[in-house]
Amino acid sequence: DAGVIQSPRHEVTEMGQEVTLRCKPISGHDYLFWYRQTMMRGLELLIYFNNNVPIDDSGMPEDRFSAKMPNASFSTLKIQPSEPRDSAVYFCASSSGTGPYGYTFGSGTRLTVV
Amino acid sequence: GESVGLHLPTLSVQEGDNSIINCAYSNSASDYFIWYKQESGKGPQFIIDIRSNMDKRQGQRVTVLLNKTVKHLSLQIAATQPGDSAVYFCAENINAQKLVFGQGTRLTINP
Numbered sequence: 206d207a208g209v210i211q212s213p214r215h216e217v218t219e220m221g222q223e224v225t226l227r228c229k230p231i232s233g234h235d236y237l238f239w240y241r242q243t244m245m246r247g248l249e250l251l252i253y254f255n256n257n258v259p260i261d262d263s264g265m266p267e268d269r270f271s272a273k274m275p276n277a278s279f280s281t282l283k284i285q286p287s288e289p290r291d292s293a294v295y296f297c298a299s300s301s302g303t304g305p306y307g308y309t310f311g312s313g314t315r316l317t318v319v
Numbered sequence: 320g321e322s323v324g325l326h327l328p329t330l331s332v333q334e335g336d337n338s339i340i341n342c343a344y345s346n347s348a349s350d351y352f353i354w355y356k357q358e359s360g361k362g363p364q365f366i367i368d369i370r371s372n373m374d375k376r377q378g379q380r381v382t383v384l385l386n387k388t389v390k391h392l393s394l395q396i397a398a399t400q401p402g403d404s405a406v407y408f409c410a411e412n413i414n415a416q417k418l419v420f421g422q423g424t425r426l427t428i429n430p
Contacts, residue, residue, distance in 0.1 A: 209362075236416050244327075247408075247420060247421070247422050247423060248363070248408065248420040248423075250417060250418070250419070253416065253417065255416070260416075261417065296362050296363075298362070308353070308365065308418065309365070310362030310363050310364070311362050312360070312361055312362050313361075
């Protein structure tokens with residue numbers, strides 16, 4: 206199994222531009238999570254899905270952030286418009302319905318907004 | 320740009336010594352805890368977990384201790400090796416699937 210795959214690994218964009226981060230979860234996992242990691246706030250859960258349906262988006266910072274999961278093998282996290290304070294590493298993780306012990310993280314996307 | 324954030328707590332140990340990393344959790348209703356290891360440029364990686372009905376669990380070179388009375392969790396790494404250098408996070412399971420992560424501790428190994 207290739208694990209959780211995220212793309213791109215690095216993204217540098219100008220303030221005001223739209224940014225789209227992508228994630229392919231582990232096949233058979235029915236939970237998908239988006240986390241953001243910064244030195245200031247550590248690892249924060251942004252949103253998670255179960256069977257492609259958003260369950261908890263209370264961690265999404267503001268309306269500029271949106272996430273979708275059109276099918277079981279793909280999810281996107283979009284920021285529009287991006288701001289310098291969005292600079293962080295964004296992780297996707299997936300797990301099976303048997304519990305969080307199946308949590309597997311991707312390698313992350315390092316986003317820099319200048 | 321991003322504001323300067325807090326520095327992670329750091330633990331420095333000699334190669335071959337045992338390491339103990341501590342974590343305080345917040346929710347007395349949490350029933351499941353996990354330790355993760357994060358190496359530079361990588362995502363967090365599962366190390367070991369423990370349920371709230373246990374107070375100790377052992378893996379290969381690692382032991383997790385849980386003290387529910389004071390809401391404290393620790394990770395013990397035996398015979399620390401250079402490859403153990405990383406940031407270690409504890410995480411608590413708040414509800415069925417949601418994990419909340421601690422701040423993290425940076426472990427450095429001195430040769």
